[in-house]
Amino acid sequence: MTEKIFPEKNLPEKIMQQVIRDQQNEIDAYTIYSRTARIIRNQHNADILRKIAQEELNHYQQLKRITGKALKPGIRKVFFFMLITRIFGLTFGLKLLEKGEEKAVQIDYKGLEKYIPGLSAIIEHGGGARSSIAGDD
Numbered sequence: 001m002t003e004k005i006f007p008e009k010n011l012p013e014k015i016m017q018q019v020i021r022d023q024q025n026e027i028d029a030y031t032i033y034s035r036t037a038r039i040i041r042n043q044h045n046a047d048i049l050r051k052i053a054q055e056e057l058n059h060y061q062q063l064k065r066i067t068g069k070a071l072k073p074g075i076r077k078v079f080f081f082m083l084i085t086r087i088f089g090l091t092f093g094l095k096l097l098e099k100g101e102e103k104a105v106q107i108d109y110k111g112l113e114k115y116i117p118g119l120s121a122i123i124e125h126g127g128g129a130r131s132s133i134a135g136d137d
């Protein structure tokens with residue numbers, strides 16, 4: 001059992017549900033990035049994807065310390081993004097995935113800061129490795 005930094009009783013149920021939802025997004029993103037890294041030919045991009053995947057896994061683990069829950073990747077979402085990437089290309093697939101993450105961050109984390117200061121810094125996205133994806137697969 002993972003040690004929780006915040007006991008569940010201190011967190012309103014609605015907030016806990018939001019954190020769990022975002023923890024789910026993180027494990028989904030980790031799975032999508034690492035699987036995509038395995039199937040693309042461009043090794044430069046594959047390395048970047050592996051790096052991003054590690055960041056997502058780290059976000060997942062940070063949130064797991066709050067929720068105390070182990071989650072499995074949502075297979076339907078993973079297959080959906082893998083398919084989109086195959087049809088429309090890597091750049092398009094990743095943009096779509098990032099857009100979804102940004103939206104989640106904007107909606108949920110503003111309200112959460114009051115309960116868990118520093119949380120938005122833990123799950124910060126964008127910049128860094130993401131901007132150095134070059135061309136398609």
Ligand SMILES: [Fe+2]
Nearest residue numbers: 026055056059
């Ligand atoms: Fe993340």
